[in-house]
Amino acid sequence: MDIKIRGASEHNLKNINVQLGDGLTVVTGVSGSGKTSLVFDTVYHEAHRRFLDVFLYGRSGQRLAPAKVEAITGLGPTIAVGQNLLNRNPLSTLASASGLHPFLRLFYANYGVRHCLQCGNALSLLTEDEIVDRLVSLSKLELVRIFAPLLHQVKGSHVTLLRFLATKFGKGQVIVDGSAWDAEPLSPMEPHDVEVDVGSVDGSMPVKEVRSRVERAIALGVGTIRVQGQRHKVMLATTSVCALCGAAFSDLEPPNFNQPCPYCKGKGCDRCDRTGMHPAAASVRWEGLRLPELLALSVDAVRQRKTHP
Numbered sequence: 001m002d003i004k005i006r007g008a009s010e011h012n013l014k015n016i017n018v019q020l021g022d023g024l025t026v027v028t029g030v031s032g033s034g035k036t037s038l039v040f041d042t043v044y045h046e047a048h049r050r051f052l053d054v055f056l057y058g059r060s061g062q063r064l065a066p067a068k069v070e071a072i073t074g075l076g077p078t079i080a081v082g083q084n085l086l087n088r089n090p091l092s093t094l095a096s097a098s099g100l101h102p103f104l105r106l107f108y109a110n111y112g113v114r115h116c117l118q119c120g121n122a123l124s125l126l127t128e129d130e131i132v133d134r135l136v137s138l139s140k141l142e143l144v145r146i147f148a149p150l151l152h153q154v155k156g157s158h159v160t161l162l163r164f165l166a167t168k169f170g171k172g173q174v175i176v177d178g179s180a181w182d183a184e185p186l187s188p189m190e191p192h193d194v195e196v197d198v199g200s201v202d203g204s205m206p207v208k209e210v211r212s213r214v215e216r217a218i219a220l221g222v223g224t225i226r227v228q229g230q231r232h233k234v235m236l237a238t239t240s241v242c243a244l245c246g247a248a249f250s251d252l253e254p255p256n257f258n259q260p261c262p263y264c265k266g267k268g269c270d271r272c273d274r275t276g277m278h279p280a281a282a283s284v285r286w287e288g289l290r291l292p293e294l295l296a297l298s299v300d301a302v303r304q305r306k307t308h309p
Contacts, residue, residue: 001021001022001074002020002021002072002074003019003020003043003073003074003075004018004071004073005017005018005019005020005038005042005043005069005071005072006069006070006071006072007066007070007071008037008038008042008067008068008069008070009069010037010038010041010042010061010068010069011034011037011041012032012034012037013034013042013068015056016034016038017125018038020043023215026166028038030164032275036058036140040080041067042067042069042072043072043075043078044080045064045067046066046067046069046072047075047076047078048064048078048080049063049064049065049066049067050075051077051078051103052064057121067216077103079099079100080099080168081246092133095295100129101295102254104257104291104294105254105255105257105258105291106233106254107286108126108254108257108281108282108284108286108291109252109253109254109256109257109284111286111289112284112285112286113285113286114249114252114280114283114284114285115281115285116242116244116245116247116249116283117161117247117249117271117279117283118242118245118247119242119244119245119247121235121242121244121245123237123242123249124235124236124237125229125237125238125240126236126237126238127238128211128214128215128218131214131225131236132207132210132211132214133236134227134234135201135210135213135214135227136201136207136210138201138227138229138232138234139201139202139203139205139210140203141203141229141231141232142229142230142231142232143200143201143202143229143230144201144227144228144229144232145197145198145199145200145201145227145228145229145247146197146198146199146200146201146213146214146217146225146226146227147195147196147197147198147217147225147226147227147228148170148195148196148198148216148217148218148220148222148224148225148226149193149194149195149222149224149226150165150194150195150220150222151192151193151194151195152193152244152245153191153192153193154191154194155190155191155192155194156185156186156187156188156192157185157186157188158186158192158194159185159186160175161194161292162176162181162186162194162294165194165196166181166183169196169197171183173196173197173198174194174196174197175193175194175195175196175197176192176193176194177192177193178193180197195226196217196220197218198216198217198225199213199215201213205276218238222234223237223238223239224236224237224238224239224241225237225238225243238248246265249280250280252280252281252284255292256278256280256281257258257278257281257284259277259278259281260277261275261276261277261278261279261282262278263279266278275290275292276278277291287305
């Protein structure tokens with residue numbers, strides 16, 4: 001997409017209109033002609049400002065002033081390498097030398113897929129509204145049922161719990177080890193799964209009724225919902241626990257991706273999956289890649305991977 005600049009007036013620019021096409025563009029001219037004002041102070045500054053407004057505004061509470069330009073279209077995330085940049089660190093990479101690395105940490109922290117450190121299950125933390133929206137979307141594809149998982153692989157007969165659930169919801173709605181409970185006693189020496197069938201959702205159901213089912217499941221206090229259809233099976237969580245095994249997980253911040261594992265001191269023990277990273281950061285993947293694995297690829301390899309998954 002072309003970058004179109006209209007009415008650029010930063011510094012010594014006088015209401016300049018410019019269109020930059022795909023590929024390499026060289027901006028040249030005599031000293032004082034406005035090259036830096038156009039490239040760095042207008043194009044880069046405005047792209048950087050918009051990026052920060054989307055991803056960081058509200059955290060820092062500060063905003064950059066807009067560039068002095070009437071309009072710019074076609075901008076994407078940008079990298080600016082200073083003319084006098086001198087980096088003699090032999091360990092520098094394109095990401096660290098260009099200043100891209102902090103943004104990749106931010107990207108992974110906010111948009112990467114986290115996995116449970118105990119069972120490897122993909123983690124998600126959703127609001128009630130987001131769960132309702134997800135169910136409405138799924139129900140338009142097929143009929144789905146909502147289950148509220150209460151116990152996962154817990155040994156015991158669970159007599160008191162099962163009797164309470166059967167009285168409150170009906171025996172047919174109590175699911176034990178994947179089947180409706182038949183009121184037979186459970187082996188106390190075996191691990192069992194117990195959940196409640198909250199009901200089905202189809203594409204014709206009003207949103208109000210979908211929300212009612214979600215609220216009913218959440219009211220059981222587990223904070224997770226299992227949704228199952230013929231083609232779709234998902235676990236949705238409203239609390240910071242793994243929806244599959246119940247393990248708690250903490251907040252993830254961008255600095256975690258620049259910290260060594262506290263257990264192996266960066267050497268690579270089992271707690272960080274031998275990466276040497278902070279375990280919480282090591283559990284995050286984008287397109288199936290951890291951050292160090294992404295950084296090890298060339299730019300062409302990353303583009304090819306994204307274009308041809």
